[in-house]
Structure formats: structure tokens, C-alpha cells
Amino acid sequence: MTQSLRTxxxxxxxxxxxxxxxxxxxxAIPTGIDRVELAYAHYLLAHRRDKVIFSALHPIGRYATLPFELSERFIEALLLCWDAENTxxxxxxxxxxxxxxxxxSRGPHPAGPCKHLLVSHxxxxxxxxxxxxxxxxxxxxVxxxxxxxxIDYPEYAxxxxxxxxxxxxxTVTRYAESIVTPSEPVSEAMRQRLGAAxxxxxxxxxxxxxVHRHAASDLPPAEAEEPYFVCIGTIEPRKNHLLLLNLWRQMVEEGKKPPRLIVIGKRGWENENIVDMLDRCPKLNSYVSEHxxxxxxxxxxLLKGSRALLFxxxxxxxxxxxxxxLSLGVPALCADIPVLREVGEDVVDYLDALDGPGWKRAIQDFAADGVMRQAQMARLQRWSPVSWxxxxxxxxxxxxL
Structure with missing residues (x-):
């Protein structure tokens, strides 16, 4: 990356x-893209205060700039609310x-040519x-x-x-002068699009x-009498909740007492099979909870008290x-896909998203704090988070900019 030499x-x-x-x-609860836009707004207030002008599109279609002081108060209120520091x-x-x-209202107007930054879709x-x-x-x-x-996986949308x-x-391909993405696979897909255009x-x-280092990072882990795992994400097919739910049912049917599974996320779309398992499978009632x-x-x-994040x-x-x-020192079992390898590097244990027996063995090892989990805990020491x-x-x- 080339560093800017601008003063x-x-x-x-x-x-x-x-x-x-x-x-x-x-x-009350932000999505991932909400967090991104808020992080950028917070940074620009702190580091480009004399250069940033906030703007937005009204639902009726009018686009305009916004009063700076009111925008600042709004952003600070969101930070407090979404961090649960001030309800x-x-x-x-x-x-x-x-x-x-x-x-x-008539908001401020840029003094000259400027850059229009949009980090949501x-x-x-x-x-x-x-x-x-x-x-x-x-x-x-930008x-x-x-x-x-x-586009690439319409069956999940x-x-x-x-x-x-x-x-x-x-729209991006036609108008953008510079593009940012969160991962190399997304960047490569956009480069191909731009080249074709x-x-x-x-x-x-x-x-x-x-990673947002808010006050909650210093909280103690949740207390639990039995080992448990956490799965975080909107309940939709591409998140592969069905793999985990079927594995948990299988462990119950085998007469083994499985660890608990805590599913965290809003219910999304095209998820009838997942919801049926959560709502109507009695064998899961004592072992799977949804929040x-x-x-x-x-x-x-909950993350800090868990045996691992399941992804x-x-x-x-x-x-x-x-x-x-990972920033909290919590190990993870992840699908073996390029994006997650980019984040977890050589620290995380990766499994094919369809390898049910492999996931089952890994979950049982981590539940017992076995060899796999102890090895990953040792590797975790060399993983460094990127702050927002x-x-x-x-x-x-x-x-x-």
C-alpha cells in the first residue's frame, strides 16, 4: 500500500x-455493515474533523449535506448505544x-472539488x-x-x-475512482469486473x-457448568447452521451428552429447514439455544466463556x-474457505464445510479441551488483531483522503 504524502x-x-x-x-443491535459505517464516521471525526462533511439520502430521494454538530452528536449517541455503555x-x-x-436545512458545501466516500451499499x-x-x-x-x-451465489440470497x-x-464499476474491499477474493472479483468494463x-x-476494542472486552467470561460453543451470524443457508444442528442431533441420538450450542443472530431468509430444527426438534431443546x-x-x-467459535x-x-x-483469545473451528483463511491465518483449525465427521471429531476434542484445542490456544499467541x-x-x- 502506498502511503499518502499529503499534509x-x-x-x-x-x-x-x-x-x-x-x-x-x-x-438496538448493529449489523456488520452498520459497524463499518460507524467506525469510519468515528475515525473521520477524530482525524479528519476539518475536512469531513456528512451527507445522506432522505427516503423521499433528496440528497443533501448535514449540520456538522448534529451529525457528531448522532454518531456519538450511536457509539454509546451500540456499545451498551449508555442505554x-x-x-x-x-x-x-x-x-x-x-x-x-442548508448544510455546509465543499469549498472545492472533494471526494464522496460511501462505505455501505x-x-x-x-x-x-x-x-x-x-x-x-x-x-x-470512492x-x-x-x-x-x-451475484456469485444467488441461491443464498x-x-x-x-x-x-x-x-x-x-454503479461502482461505472463511477468509482477508488475502491476498498475487506478481503482479497472480493478485490480480485472487482478487478475482473473493472477490467471487463x-x-x-x-x-x-x-x-x-x-476489531472494536470497546469496554465489553474487559468483561469476565460467562460462567457455565458445562462446555459450550458459540455460532454467530444471521440465520440463513450460507451460514451452514444445518451442519451444526444435524451434528448436535446425531450426538444426542448416539446417547452421548453433547456440549451446548449457542446460536447468536437474527433470523434471515430462505431458512425454513433451519428454523424447523430450532423450533421443532425436541432432541435439541436441552442442548441448543437461540438468541x-x-x-x-x-x-x-459468551465468546470468552466458550470452548470455541464455530464458523x-x-x-x-x-x-x-x-x-x-481471535482478538479475545477465543479459538475457532472454521470452514476451509479463502476469506476465513485470510482472517485466521495459520492459527485456526479449518474443515471442509461438508465434512460432518471431521467437524464432529473437532467439536468433541474442543469440548474436552483436547490436543487440537490446546495446540490452537498456543498458536493464538501469535495472532494480532487490526483495530478499527x-x-x-x-x-x-x-x-x-
């Missing part, structure tokens, strides 16, 4: 889009005020909006692509998502997502739960 005064102004944060202001924070109220400001399905923003503010477009999963995501990627000179930077809206602090406590996904754009687990501050710093320097 603070010569850096361009940054028109930073917080449309997704505004749309999620009333949510009295009121991001939803501040978000409504910002939505009103989009319609009725919000409104990329509306290329005319992007085109108008770039023209109005004399901006070049953006993040999280994954191409709905909602029915309408493959076409919608194709439009998002077409005659824009192969557009730089694509691979910058891993960071849809746990605050970060409780997730951290059997068929495909991922990054693998943030893995990075968060460092991740965003690498990204903004790569994009010359």
Missing part, C-alpha cells in the same frame, strides 16, 4: 455518506432531526443519485464493496437480490475490517465474528 491542509474535503446509519438509528443515548431522536435537516441501486451527487459537489467517488455473494446487487456493482486502471485496495438480539457486551462474555459458512465477504473471537482505527487509517490513506 492536513492539502487533503481533499470528504463528503461522507451516513445514509445507512440514519436508516438504522432505531436499531439512555438517543440516536433515534437525533436521527429524526437529521432526516428533517435533509429536507429543511446504500442507494447504489440508484445510479442517477450517485451521478447527481458527484456533479453537484464536483466530487470523485467506495467500499463488501462482497459479491448475491433473497430472490430479488441478485439483480439488485448486479446493479450496485455496475475497460476500467482496469481503477485501484482496488484490500483492507481488512477492524436473536444480544447486546455486544453479552456476546463478548462453518459456505461463503463470506470477510468474517468479522472470527476476527472478534488502524483499518480505517489504512483505507483513507490508500484512497488519498
Amino acid at each position: 492536513g491542509s492539502s487533503r481533499p474535503e470528504i463528503l461522507f455518506d451516513i445514509s445507512r446509519l440514519l436508516s438504522r438509528a432505531d436499531q 439512555d443515548a438517543s440516536p433515534a431522536k437525533l436521527g429524526r432531526q437529521l432526516q428533517n435537516a435533509l429536507l429543511f 446504500h442507494h447504489l441501486t440508484r445510479p442517477r443519485i450517485i451521478e447527481k451527487v458527484l456533479a453537484k459537489y464536483r466530487a470523485s467517488f 467506495t467500499m464493496v463488501h462482497d459479491l455473494i448475491p 433473497r430472490p430479488r437480490e441478485p439483480k439488485r446487487h448486479e446493479l450496485r456493482i455496475q 475497460g476500467r482496469g486502471s481503477i485501484p482496488v485496495h484490500t483492507i481488512p475490517h477492524g 436473536n438480539t444480544l447486546p455486544d457486551a453479552e456476546v463478548v462474555r 462453518p459458512s459456505f461463503v463470506e465477504g470477510f468474517g468479522l465474528p472470527l476476527a472478534e473471537a 482505527e488502524k483499518s480505517v487509517e489504512m483505507a483513507v490513506e490508500s484512497m488519498d
